[in-house]
Amino acid sequence: MLDVVVLGAGLAGLSAARDLRRAGCEVTLLEARDRIGGRVLQTTLDDGRVVQLGGELIGTAHTSYRALVDELGLTLRESYSAEPGETVWDIDDSVLTGDPAPWMSDEDHADYARVVGLFVDLAKGVDPDNPWAHPDAAALDSVSFHAWLRSVGARDSVVRMFELAKAGLAADSLKRTSLLAELRKAAVAGDGLSNYYDVEQWTKFTVAEGSATVAARMAEELRDHIRLSSVVTAIDVHPDRVEVVLATGEVVTAANVICAIPVAPLRRIAISGLSAERLRALRRVRNSLTAKVVAAYETSFWRDLGKNGSSYSDGLVGSTWIQGPGVISALVAPSQLAFHLAGDQSARDRDALDALARMYGSQAAQPTALFTREWSTEPFTLGYMAHYAPGDLTAIGPTHSQPEGRFFVAGSDYWVAGYMEGAVRTGRAAAEGVLSR
Numbered sequence: 001m002l003d004v005v006v007l008g009a010g011l012a013g014l015s016a017a018r019d020l021r022r023a024g025c026e027v028t029l030l031e032a033r034d035r036i037g038g039r040v041l042q043t044t045l046d047d048g049r050v051v052q053l054g055g056e057l058i059g060t061a062h063t064s065y066r067a068l069v070d071e072l073g074l075t076l077r078e079s080y081s082a083e084p085g086e087t088v089w090d091i092d093d094s095v096l097t098g099d100p101a102p103w104m105s106d107e108d109h110a111d112y113a114r115v116v117g118l119f120v121d122l123a124k125g126v127d128p129d130n131p132w133a134h135p136d137a138a139a140l141d142s143v144s145f146h147a148w149l150r151s152v153g154a155r156d157s158v159v160r161m162f163e164l165a166k167a168g169l170a171a172d173s174l175k176r177t178s179l180l181a182e183l184r185k186a187a188v189a190g191d192g193l194s195n196y197y198d199v200e201q202w203t204k205f206t207v208a209e210g211s212a213t214v215a216a217r218m219a220e221e222l223r224d225h226i227r228l229s230s231v232v233t234a235i236d237v238h239p240d241r242v243e244v245v246l247a248t249g250e251v252v253t254a255a256n257v258i259c260a261i262p263v264a265p266l267r268r269i270a271i272s273g274l275s276a277e278r279l280r281a282l283r284r285v286r287n288s289l290t291a292k293v294v295a296a297y298e299t300s301f302w303r304d305l306g307k308n309g310s311s312y313s314d315g316l317v318g319s320t321w322i323q324g325p326g327v328i329s330a331l332v333a334p335s336q337l338a339f340h341l342a343g344d345q346s347a348r349d350r351d352a353l354d355a356l357a358r359m360y361g362s363q364a365a366q367p368t369a370l371f372t373r374e375w376s377t378e379p380f381t382l383g384y385m386a387h388y389a390p391g392d393l394t395a396i397g398p399t400h401s402q403p404e405g406r407f408f409v410a411g412s413d414y415w416v417a418g419y420m421e422g423a424v425r426t427g428r429a430a431a432e433g434v435l436s437r
């Protein structure tokens with residue numbers, strides 16, 4: 001019998017399986033797709049540039065991911081944050097350029113700073129690994145971030161700024177965001193917490209070789225222990241073993257299972273042998289939904305316009321940023337996703353290019369390559385990043401990421417708000433959990 005069967009060859013499953021193999025365990029990693037990597041995926045353009053179609057950016061707070069990058073002999077480079085020029089704001093049918101936001105008055109900026117100060121003070125009391133331990137956890141979770149902003153008297157423009165920031169990250173709206181979840185995410189910064197969203201801590205870097213290379217390097221180490229095109233349909237946890245059933249009817253038996261399948265595809269898998277509470281918590285976690293658009297050009301033409309390629313918008317793409325020389329990344333805001341998905345591919349491409357052209361001029365409508373990736377409808381992802389509406393964190397409770405018997409869980413969806421950091425952190429923790437048994 002195998003020591004461990006790991007389900008899902010994203011960063012979480014791969015990092016768990018790699019640690020287990022290195023510790024001498026007999027491991028098999030089952031992956032539904034015909035490729036590894038899950039939500040990290042890259043492609044190479046004809047001219048050799050590598051472009052990221054999934055997870056891309058990391059920051060100083062992403063300690064597990066950075067340690068893994070080091071171990072794998074990969075390197076980090078600075079991200080869009082090093083790009084010269086100014087930010088574009090495409091809101092209320094007009095396009096403005098400037099930093100700080102030129103559509104806000106001095107009074108608005110002062111109020112933003114005041115509100116961020118209150119938010120930071122509140123976040124300092126939240127333990128990101130155990131937000132449920134906060135004495136007011138239930139109350140903070142019952143309130144939306146929007147309601148809290150109103151309760152502290154935030155000006156309309158300040159609320160707007162936060163709304164744009166959320167859309168830019170392709171997170172759901174302020175009204176659908178738990179205040180506790182938002183505080184928890186900020187609290188990841190620890191002693192360095194001084195802002196609502198610190199670029200240095202979250203997005204200052206990217207892997208120079210491409211973030212999917214992190215997954216590929218781990219897969220090279222695991223080689224014969226990965227089985228692609230193996231769709232899991234059922235997990236039966238017994239007192240002495242775990243049985244994993246594949247779509248072909250084959251049963252894989254192991255002493256333990258590490259389940260690193262995203263929360264939405266996991267809902268389609270029949271699970272027996274877990275407590276009702278454990279199962280309910282697993283099923284309750286959800287993702288916000290987005291699509292990623294990547295446009296490649298021969299040059300970084302936005303520089304000539306004094307723009308840095310970063311933008312915020314209340315239109316189709318909530319944000320753009322520079323992925324690398326001549327390459328723009330963009331995320332479709334969740335509120336725009338239904339419209340995006342309703343069109344055929346040519347409509348989706350045209351709408352995305354129209355959005356880019358509004359901000360960066362007609363040259364932006366003529367990329368040498370254009371990619372749109374609808375992660376939210378890919379059957380083995382069905383999401384993007386963990387998102388907690390008011391009440392979700394309390395309902396899910398601290399057990400959702402804990403092992404139960406021979407069942408271990410891993411994946412970015414079980415860490416604060418997702419991210420590649422969450423995948424690596426929880427993957428390695430699950431492997432450690434199995435090994436410490």
Ligand SMILES: Cc1cc2nc3c(=O)[nH]c(=O)nc-3n(C[C@H](O)[C@H](O)[C@H](O)COP(=O)(O)OP(=O)(O)OC[C@H]3O[C@@H](n4cnc5c(N)ncnc54)[C@H](O)[C@@H]3O)c2cc1C
Binds near residue numbers: 038411
């Ligand atoms: C568009 C986009 C942009 C992002 N940008 C960033 C970013 O800039 N920075 C950042 O840190 N994070 C980013 N993320 C998030 C990050 O990519 C993910 O959080 C992380 O890669 C998830 O890793 P994971 O291993 O937990 O899950 P996944 O990568 O989703 O891996 C899960 C695996 O399980 C497999 N699977 C699913 N169902 C089954 C089944 N039934 N049987 C067997 N296998 C199954 C899947 O095929 C997949 O390979 C982004 C994500 C997206 C989609």
